Amino acid sequence: MLTYKASWYGREVITIDRWFPSTKTCSACGQRVEELPLKVRTWTCSCGAVHDRDVNAAKNILAAGLAVAACGDGVRPIRRELVRQPSRPPA
Incomplete structure (x- = not known):
């Protein structure tokens, strides 16, 4: 489900060792x-x-994911047509 949703929004899920x-x-x-x-x-x-145990884990998981992305494993540019623009209030 997570991979599907990420694909829908033009994102990629990077998994690290469990x-x-x-x-x-x-x-x-x-x-x-x-x-x-x-x-x-x-x-x-x-x-x-x-x-804090959970905050520290989140920082380490982010760093591990960024390390995988920085090494070129599955890195690709964001498709601009899938990037949502903030809606503007009516004038």
Whole structure:
């Protein structure tokens, strides 16, 4: 369903490895924490960065997706006819 909707709007879905440790990897320095139980919602890396578990995971997933796109795997320009323009209020 997600791939279909992305295609409909001229976008591409980039998948990353399902076992990518997005929660356990510091989005600031890249260091990985060995143990991080689900009950731990925030954690501090040895570099001093304080992370919310979910926000940190989102940043790491975005970075992984951008890395795939930057390496040329499936990169293509946006089709202009599918880009929605903001509607203007009536004059």
